[in-house]
Amino acid sequence: MPIYVKYRNRAKEMGARDAKIISAASIVVADWVRLKCQFGCDGYGQNLTCPPYSPAPEVTRRVINFYKKALLVHGDEYTDIHAMIPALEREIFLNGYYKAFGMGAGPCRLCARCAKFCRNPAKTRPSMEACGIDVYSTVRANGYPIKVISSAGYKGNYYGIVLIE
Numbered sequence: 001m002p003i004y005v006k007y008r009n010r011a012k013e014m015g016a017r018d019a020k021i022i023s024a025a026s027i028v029v030a031d032w033v034r035l036k037c038q039f040g041c042d043g044y045g046q047n048l049t050c051p052p053y054s055p056a057p058e059v060t061r062r063v064i065n066f067y068k069k070a071l072l073v074h075g076d077e078y079t080d081i082h083a084m085i086p087a088l089e090r091e092i093f094l095n096g097y098y099k100a101f102g103m104g105a106g107p108c109r110l111c112a113r114c115a116k117f118c119r120n121p122a123k124t125r126p127s128m129e130a131c132g133i134d135v136y137s138t139v140r141a142n143g144y145p146i147k148v149i150s151s152a153g154y155k156g157n158y159y160g161i162v163l164i165e
């Protein structure tokens with residue numbers, strides 16, 4: 001089965017609305033993204049998956065250059081992106097894609113408070129935005145919807161990604 005079918009199906013089985021294989025070159029990394037973490041998110045400096053502990057944009061840019069394909073996962077308010085991405089990354093890795101690495105959405109909430117070193121390194125990944133990825137530009141370039149959440153009633157779209165090969 002082609003990987004674009006296989007991993008889209010697996011992501012949907014795990015609760016995603018959709019998923020698709022995208023070109024890694026379409027992932028947009030921008031220096032301004034980290035400012036939104038530093039000035040506006042209470043996870044900054046509090047969580048090992050968040051800045052300043054997560055990869056800086058210049059590191060993410062260099063890392064993405066080693067990949068050609070990634071799995072972009074689209075979820076909604078019911079999708080547990082945080083649990084799904086490490087699980088998908090592991091499956092893809094065990095299928096022989098030894099460079100597989102995932103990034104999710106939002107700060108890790110597995111523990112009430114982070115320890116000096118992560119207690120669950122196999123179960124958590126930094127978010128796309130924590131690594132400097134411009135999620136808005138990246139998902140729009142790949143045909144998925146996203147809007148600023150401007151009111152409590154708006155149903156958000158959430159995204160994760162696994163760099164594959």
Ligand code: SF4
Binds near residue numbers: 048049110115117124
């Ligand atoms: S698993 Fe626990 S220690 Fe690790 S990043 Fe998440 S909250 Fe922090």
